[in-house]
Amino acid sequence: MIYVCRKEHFNAAHKLWNPTWSDERNFEVFGPCANVNWHGHNFELIVTVKGLPDPETGFVVDLKKLSTIIRRLVIDKVDHKNLNMDVDFMQGKLASCEILVMEFWKILEPAVKEITPQGGLYKLTLYETPRNFVEYFGEGI
Numbered sequence: 001m002i003y004v005c006r007k008e009h010f011n012a013a014h015k016l017w018n019p020t021w022s023d024e025r026n027f028e029v030f031g032p033c034a035n036v037n038w039h040g041h042n043f044e045l046i047v048t049v050k051g052l053p054d055p056e057t058g059f060v061v062d063l064k065k066l067s068t069i070i071r072r073l074v075i076d077k078v079d080h081k082n083l084n085m086d087v088d089f090m091q092g093k094l095a096s097c098e099i100l101v102m103e104f105w106k107i108l109e110p111a112v113k114e115i116t117p118q119g120g121l122y123k124l125t126l127y128e129t130p131r132n133f134v135e136y137f138g139e140g141i
């Protein structure tokens with residue numbers, strides 16, 4: 001098996017806030033990430049596709065097609081947006097990296113399968129800052 005990766009970029013605003021908690025509890029748990037007037041990040045999303053190379057193209061997946069799918073289905077919906085307010089699939093959800101990457105998986109997995117007959121989506125890696133990142137393998141959905 002070969003693992004093929006495509007990295008995309010977006011920037012977005014959010015705040016970490018649990019609406020069932022008091023303001024005090026939110027500030028205590030989330031600190032500056034609960035800033036009422038939001039804060040922003042330069043996110044990096046790495047999509048890893050697993051599969052076997054097609055004997056006629058040598059490709060596990062056409063990276064141009066993969067990039068187009070990621071941009072159309074995910075990046076265009078979150079880039080320069082407020083994740084709490086503007087993004088349909090994040091409505092009513094906590095805007096952490098963990099929740100975000102699980103929602104990305106639900107959207108991308110079927111679309112990646114369509115262009116990767118001999119494989120499929122293997123891993124999503126989401127960098128929120130250069131030092132904070134999460135990895136997701138599609139478990140528990």
Ligand SMILES: Nc1nc2c(c(=O)[nH]1)N=C([C@H](O)[C@H](O)COP(=O)(O)OP(=O)(O)OP(=O)(O)O)CN2
Binds near residue numbers: 095096128131
């Ligand atoms: N498990 C999670 N923990 C945290 C998340 C998250 O999504 N999942 N998010 C945040 C904040 O939104 C943000 O990432 C915090 O940024 P910051 O503390 O500034 O992190 P940096 O890497 O930029 O800065 P350091 O100085 O290296 O801490 C918090 N936790």
